[in-house]
Amino acid sequence: MQEPPSGGAPPIVEAIGVSKRYGPTIALSDAGIRVHAGESHALVGRNGAGKSTLVGILTGLRASDTGEVRFSGEPAPPLSDREGWRQRVACVYQHSTIIPDLTVAENLFINRQPLQRGFISWPTLRREARALLDRWNVSVPEDMRAGDLRVEARQLVEIARALSYGARFIILDEPTAQLDGEEIKRLFVRIRELQAAGVTFLFISHHLQEVYEICQTVTVLRDARHIVTAPVADLPKSRLIEAMTGENVHLDIADAAGRVPDPTAPVALTVERISGEDFSDVSLTVRSGEVVGLSGSTSSGRVGVAEAIAGLGRYRGGTIRIGSRTLPSGDVPTALSLGVGCVPKSRHKEGLVLSMPIADNTTMTINRLLGPLGFIPPAKRRNRAEETIRSLGVVTQGPEQLVSGLSGGNQQKVVMGRALANDPAVLVLMDPTAGVDVKSKEALLGVVERMRAAGKAILVVSSEVEDLRTCDRVLVMRHGSIVAEHKAGWSDNALVASIEGIEAL
Numbered sequence: 479m480q481e482p483p484s485g486g487a488p489p490i491v492e493a494i495g496v497s498k499r500y501g502p503t504i505a506l507s508d509a510g511i512r513v514h515a516g517e518s519h520a521l522v523g524r525n526g527a528g529k530s531t532l533v534g535i536l537t538g539l540r541a542s543d544t545g546e547v548r549f550s551g552e553p554a555p556p557l558s559d560r561e562g563w564r565q566r567v568a569c570v571y572q573h574s575t576i577i578p579d580l581t582v583a584e585n586l587f588i589n590r591q592p593l594q595r596g597f598i599s600w601p602t603l604r605r606e607a608r609a610l611l612d613r614w615n616v617s618v619p620e621d622m623r624a625g626d627l628r629v630e631a632r633q634l635v636e637i638a639r640a641l642s643y644g645a646r647f648i649i650l651d652e653p654t655a656q657l658d659g660e661e662i663k664r665l666f667v668r669i670r671e672l673q674a675a676g677v678t679f680l681f682i683s684h685h686l687q688e689v690y691e692i693c694q695t696v697t698v699l700r701d702a703r704h705i706v707t708a709p710v711a712d713l714p715k716s717r718l719i720e721a722m723t724g725e726n727v728h729l730d731i732a733d734a735a736g737r738v739p740d741p742t743a744p745v746a747l748t749v750e751r752i753s754g755e756d757f758s759d760v761s762l763t764v765r766s767g768e769v770v771g772l773s774g775s776t777s778s779g780r781v782g783v784a785e786a787i788a789g790l791g792r793y794r795g796g797t798i799r800i801g802s803r804t805l806p807s808g809d810v811p812t813a814l815s816l817g818v819g820c821v822p823k824s825r826h827k828e829g830l831v832l833s834m835p836i837a838d839n840t841t842m843t844i845n846r847l848l849g850p851l852g853f854i855p856p857a858k859r860r861n862r863a864e865e866t867i868r869s870l871g872v873v874t875q876g877p878e879q880l881v882s883g884l885s886g887g888n889q890q891k892v893v894m895g896r897a898l899a900n901d902p903a904v905l906v907l908m909d910p911t912a913g914v915d916v917k918s919k920e921a922l923l924g925v926v927e928r929m930r931a932a933g934k935a936i937l938v939v940s941s942e943v944e945d946l947r948t949c950d951r952v953l954v955m956r957h958g959s960i961v962a963e964h965k966a967g968w969s970d971n972a973l974v975a976s977i978e979g980i981e982a983l
């Protein structure tokens with residue numbers, strides 16, 4: 479393993495020579511990391527490189543097969559000593575570890591509520607929660623139901639909880655994945671403040687510009703191995719990507735600027751004056767062979783509209799038509815049978831059955847189409863899965879591997895494969911590149927381009943500039959309504975300003 483030069487004080491955390499196997503898969507091979515107190519350290523690598531496995535080992539949730547973890551030079555506590563681990567390290571995951579039906583205060587002191595004569599003292603609980611939130615400058619009401627917190631506030635509550643156990647080393651696992659531009663800016667301000675107050679961060683992100691913005695050091699994993707640790711200032715983006723991919727890559731992401739959509743192509747998707755929980759009076763059309771972006775901040779209503787079109791969410795008033803046929807509200811089977819393919823927002827809730835193999839997940843929508851007695855010939859099932867694995871570069875042992883054993887980014891690629899399985903006429907792609915690495919993004923957006931050329935009507939629902947560059951036009955939503963339309967060729971500044979609801983600089 480390549481070691482960075484060490485300074486005086488021992489690192490706040492280090493993993494030395496760790497290896498981990500899952501059956502035939504080598505997830506980590508003699509890998510390691512050294513994080514120094516007071517820095518924000520990025521951990522990057524392609525999907526399946528071993529990042530989550532290393533996080534599991536650094537947080538004591540997984541045992542490594544070989545190697546060791548040390549905190550400030552001392553051996554890590556035994557895995558059974560959860561309290562000992564909690565005092566040293568915490569990870570804020572993309573998926574909340576907060577219990578939604580409890581209050582913020584209850585979540586902060588779960589299993590360690592202040593007692594008075596054997597009973598929980600609610601006033602003390604609330605008071606201590608308030609003091610803790612104030613100490614770390616988290617302006618969230620302590621008696622709020624935790625399930626009602628926005629992602630941004632939930633992350634801060636989880637950070638405050640970790641700090642209250644004494645941990646000063648916090649792992650942030652893709653913290654920006656569900657945040658919009660303004661929320662990301664605020665999160666970065668908080669990270670800098672906490673860093674100044676003595677907190678050390680390990681930051682996992684597939685957005686490399688964020689690594690340059692917020693981190694001082696970066697460690698790259700590739701194919702289960704440690705490749706390099708260096709100050710970010712010494713590793714320009716091209717070299718960082720080279721370290722991640724092992725090759726000198728030129729990323730080739732489709733750009734709709736200069737493309738002229740066919741104005742006579744049939745309209746495949748018509749949305750006419752629909753309203754729903756967080757949107758009202760929304761109308762749009764997408765022609766066959768056209769890619770339309772639907773953008774806006776996380777609370778703009780874009781996901782509500784997209785879910786209505788995919789049958790996942792309800793709408794009232796107005797109509798949605800696929801070709802000439804009307805789509806009833808909240809009806810996934812009809813949406814599928816009319817030819818709507820969908821990458822949903824939450825791959826865990828609507829996207830995948832984790833306990834099933836890749837092959838079953840990619841053919842699930844076809845099964846549904848064939849009805850309860852539907853039967854897919856084994857060869858077709860296997861071919862479909864192999865096609866997804868090949869075209870999207872899924873890192874896997876093969877079509878029979880359970881989806882639960884895939885890394886996050888590779889699960890996302892399977893969701894895309896599933897969306898394409900019923901040969902849809904209309905594709906609704908919500909945050910299609912969330913959690914995928916730079917090169918996989920190229921592959922996924924390449925699929926969008928191929929589908930467009932094949933005459934599909936595609937709605938890309940995202941606020942990622944790179945996703946939106948594939949679009950012939952981008953509709954921007956704010957407060958539940960479409961407020962702007964940008965034809966391909968927009969400047970990044972103008973589009974981002976429009977999404978954020980501010981004037982372009």
Ligand SMILES: Nc1ncnc2c1ncn2[C@@H]1O[C@H](COP(=O)(O)OP(=O)(O)OP(=O)(O)O)[C@@H](O)[C@H]1O
Nearest residue numbers: 500505525526527528529530531883884885886887
């Ligand atoms: N529970 C498991 N069972 C089988 N294989 C697993 C399991 N967890 C991880 N793996 C495998 O270990 C390898 C490393 O996965 P890991 O989740 O650590 O990658 P990652 O770098 O976090 O990827 P991503 O960016 O996609 O989240 C992958 O090949 C993955 O398929």
